[in-house]
Amino acid sequence: MAKGITTREQNYSQWYIDIVLKSEMADYSPVKGCMVIRPTGYGIWENIQKHLDRMFKETGHQNAYFPMFIPESFLTKEAEHVEGFAPECAVVTHAGGKELEEPLVVRPTSETMIWAMYKNWINSYRDLPILINQWANVCRWEMRTRLFLRTTEFLWQEGHTAHATEEEAIAETEQMVHIYQKFAEEYMAMPVMVGTKTEQEKFAGAVKTLSIEAMLQDGKALQAGTSHYLGQNFAKAFDVKFQNQNKEQEYVYASSWGVSTRLIGGMIMSHSDDNGLVIPPKLASLPVVFVPIWRSDEEMELVLKNADEMTQGWDKLFFKIDDRDNVKPGRKFNEWELKGIPIRIEIGPRDCENKEVVVVRRDTGEKVTMPMEGLLPKLEALLDDIQDNLLANAQKRMDENTHIADDFKEYKKAVKTGGFYKIHWCGENSCEDYIQERSKSTIRCIPYNGEEEEGECIVCHKPSKRRVIAAQSY
RNA sequence: CGGGGUGUAGCGCAGUCCGGUUAGCGCACCUGGUUUGGGACCAGGGGGUCGGAGGUUCGAAUCCUCUCACCCCGACCA
CATH class of the missing domain: 3.30.930.10 (Bira Bifunctional Protein; Domain 2)
Structure with a gap:
């Protein structure tokens, strides 16, 4: 934690x-x-x-x-x-x-x-x-x-x-x-x-x-x-x-x-989550970080040598090998998680022997063992997958928390818990003000290309031609 | 601007009511050693004059007066 x-x-x-x-x-x-x-x-x-x-x-x-x-x-x-x-x-x-x-x-x-x-x-x-x-x-x-x-x-x-x-x-x-x-x-x-x-x-x-x-x-x-x-x-x-x-x-x-x-x-x-930042791969200035693990000087040499060799020819801005000797691996794991680096790669003596590494994705925390050989394209694919997954999660959250509201009292209660609410509004400033004063929420926007729908204003019940989006905001 | 609160080491706090030797604690920091696959441990060490000014007193972080700054709630806010 x-x-x-x-x-x-x-x-x-x-x-x-x-x-x-x-x-x-x-x-x-x-x-x-x-x-x-x-x-x-x-x-x-x-x-x-x-x-x-x-x-x-x-x-x-x-x-x-x-x-x-x-x-x-x-x-x-x-x-x-x-x-x-x-x-x-x-x-x-x-x-x-x-x-x-x-x-x-x-x-x-x-x-x-x-x-x-x-x-x-x-x-x-x-x-x-x-x-x-x-x-x-x-x-x-x-x-x-x-x-x-x-x-x-x-x-x-x-x-x-x-x-x-x-x-x-x-x-x-x-x-x-x-x-x-x-x-x-x-x-x-x-x-x-x-x-x-x-x-x-x-x-x-x-x-x-x-x-x-x-x-x-x-x-x-x-x-x-x-x-x-x-x-x-x-x-x-x-x-x-x-x-x-x-x-x-x-x-x-x-x-x-x-x-x-x-x-x-x-x-x-x-x-982001309770462990820290989560950066979408396309915005990350450092997509991949290696955390080498060793017990002795000999192991350190072995592990760093393997890490160097397997990253030959990689874009220097794509990865970093965290070779600090005065910080334990567990701490490094937590630090990089806190900083939201999309992919962490653990490489220790065991892995060097098996010619593989442990790849950990930040968004789900999932750990997968992968061969050192041909790793780069797999990492690139994984970054794409993380990017897609973050968007899908955010989209799901938006969909699940967008509701229809037709009764002001119910709306007022519901909007406090967050989410977007599609409400009918007559277009009058006074009704907009009423919503703001009573519910601490505001009309965020009139959706672009929003469908026409006959209805009545949630405040004054006069005719409305389309729904608008209302929510609490920052 | 209204209401509430806080200022003591880089950060977080105790001490203030009821004045008394050298102002403590945790984290962080520094040194040495042992450690290293999920935030290490032991030992040693450095750093503050208590937001500021004035006053009371033999003596003030502590009491009094004034003052400054910041935080929270409200008002305000592509």
Whole structure:
């Protein structure tokens, strides 16, 4: 059993904190609400970046970088945007030993800076579309923070695109939310619900917000990524017009989309267990670790020699031989389990004699003896199997915990225990507020391509045309 | 901002009510030896001035005043 990790049953929140700190993913910093992402955690982020970046570039996007300081006046140009973000902005008022002429906001998101620049770059329909992404840090002064899920400063990517037509901008918005869905499922083994946010929950300044919502082990929802159709809101705020083929001046249509280090929190709460982290193989910076076992110096030499020989020609980043002589094997087993390494290979004198090794998979703990000869393809297949198994488990959890609810009292009771609930909702803000106040849950999204179904609002009983997803959330 | 709580070694805590030699304990750390197929054991060792400031006293981690920080619940939150 794991030492010093609170079990999920005892206290799910504390379990999460224990996992993050003990696996050395991250640590609290001296600044309240800000965390340090340690090598173990940063490696996961690098893999997230690697794969997403490729997906962005394959769909025609390019990376760029914009400044982290935004003149305060920029924020106020879009009315809803400023209302949504002003309360959580950090503002620099002094620099270089003097008070600044105009305060600088530490970006909470970059729409304003980017549209101030796009104004200079766009004149003609020939300048469009612009498909830019940036990897950056942003700062939002949240009152309550949680490691990875909500921190004052966090890392993310933000895509900002400019288009000549509404159709094109909407298509971009939809394309990106589906890229997020694909990434979540294929790489993170984290199934998600794709849908539209309600008017009240949408991004400040957007016409429409699409999101992916994951279901974590405790049944709570996590907004794991968003893609916004911004219409002409920012183009109007920053006066970004282009001349179309009919010689007319027209405001540019826009999208923006992002995922953050929050994904790492989602990954942890999707797959990890009471023994520690469980990393999906496709995100693991170290897929395989060897734990050699010996009693004497002679045995040590023998075992290490065998391990070296059998891994000749393997990718150095694929495996590590944990040859520390001052730590016992049992401890190593536990350490690597805690760190979530997908496959552990035990190799001792007995195995060397039989020319075999013991292969242990992290997700199920299953141990299998395999011959040293021709091991690599088997490990690769096993990694694929682990990846598939994690996704299947997460999918099963989501399916089993997605329910239909038609009676508010029953819903209120049920939602406390977690899970997604498909409910009818009339579309009124007042009913949405009622749900939030009475049940501590929120409408997560209106499912994308959701089936039409006649029904009545769970609150006011007025007609509803489709079901929405409601749940408790992080 | 309202309610509650905590500050003593890197971490977790005891000691505080009822002031009294050198401030303890567990984990971690360091050295040596024995160990090594699921978190080793023995021996030795280093490290704190008790969140901060002021006061009472022969004497303060302990009592008093002020102050700071952090945590939990609530409010808030792509």
